[in-house]
């Protein structure tokens with residue numbers, strides 16, 4: 058049944074304010090539950106909640122809160138005001154990137170009461186006034202504090218930029234704000250309208266490759282990452298996971314009820330950062346990490362199983378088997394084939410090849426778990442029809458939660474510009490998997506990505 062929506066703009070804004078109030082109280086209650094006070098935005102140190110896995114309840118509250126705030130502002134402010142703000146948002150990542158490369162957060166961590174911009178300028182070799190301009194753009198976005206005129210200090214947000222904060226958020230910030238993503242947007246319109254790049258989902262025809270083509274490079278994103286890029290993409294994925302509370306998948310999927318020696322293949326595992334958490338919590342599972350040979354070599358040497366939890370390797374609970382998942386099938390006969398953030402990197406043709414390679418080695422009882430964003434179309438009718446396991450925005454919040462769920466759509470956009478691919482809807486996955494003789498079983502909503510189960514048809 059369609060939800061009641063207040064008919065006037067004024068009534069809608071007031072209803073949104075009600076949702077916002079409730080969401081704020083729910084978020085505060087999550088701090089209370091942990092016996093913790095809500096930190097002030099000026100708090101200069103990390104708060105215990107900052108590094109913890111946010112509960113699904115907390116994520117739900119923040120989603121409504123962000124959605125309602127954004128929608129109230131967009132409703133009441135003049136459209137030109139809001140649109141000009143949007144068009145200038147791109148400056149923020151540029152400032153974040155410069156601040157990370159100049160190591161500002163790490164330098165300021167030695168000065169809890171703040172450091173004068175002249176001293177910071179000497180340390181970073183950036184002109185003091187220009188550095189002040191950069192810092193103030195971030196301060197207005199609640200990242201860093203100006204404690205007295207021209208004296209800057211860290212706060213909880215800026216501390217995420219420190220490479221020493223342990224959860225690798227700095228790596229994902231550097232990746233997302235960095236040169237590769239900037240290049241991918243630089244020629245977006247040209248790539249979209251180019252007769253060779255525009256009409257296809259071929260992985261070598263992304264807007265990123267359009268830009269890199271001007272430098273004489275051709276290939277796919279992963280060929281580029283494995284040959285040309287020095288920083289660790291796998292570490293950035295760890296940071297993304299931490300920032301998005303992705304490990305709620307440990308609490309949502311019934312891993313604990315699986316019998317001893319249940320076999321799990323983590324396909325496209327990266328450095329194994331998810332599997333290692335699964336193995337820590339559910340030591341009865343036998344997990345095989347599979348990724349490209351270069352990635353597996355790194356994972357063996359410096360990935361979380363080797364560095365953070367060597368007993369998983371020593372006890373044979375986590376093993377490594379390199380592969381190219383388009384050229385060969387994964388290890389056969391596994392109980393679970395788990396794929397996190399894989400299909401969104403590839404168009405339908407590659408995805409179907411991968412699905413068929415998996416299907417070929419599935420046995421009765423095997424299941425495949427796809428862990429990806431599910432990008433629903435945002436019209437009310439499509440939202441109304443979505444699977445009952447997926448949460449619906451309380452009206453009059455925009456269907457799809459507006460800014461509260463913007464990451465699904467920024468990731469969709471990111472997949473377009475980087476990989477010439479996209480996030481799919483549940484219906485897209487059901488159709489694609491059916492073509493590989495796989496049938497849908499169920500979906501778990503992790504308040505951001507979703508876990509979708511398929512078995513042999």
Ligand SMILES: C[S@@+](CC[C@H](N)C(=O)[O-])C[C@H]1O[C@@H](n2cnc3c(N)ncnc32)[C@H](O)[C@@H]1O
Pocket residue numbers: 279294295324325326327328330331347348349352380381382383396397398399402
């Ligand atoms: C977006 S990352 C996801 C990593 C990990 N599953 C996670 O969620 O953190 C995609 C992964 O797919 C791997 N990959 C890309 N092409 C591959 C191929 N042809 N065969 C096997 N793995 C591949 C990449 O090396 C990378 O680790």
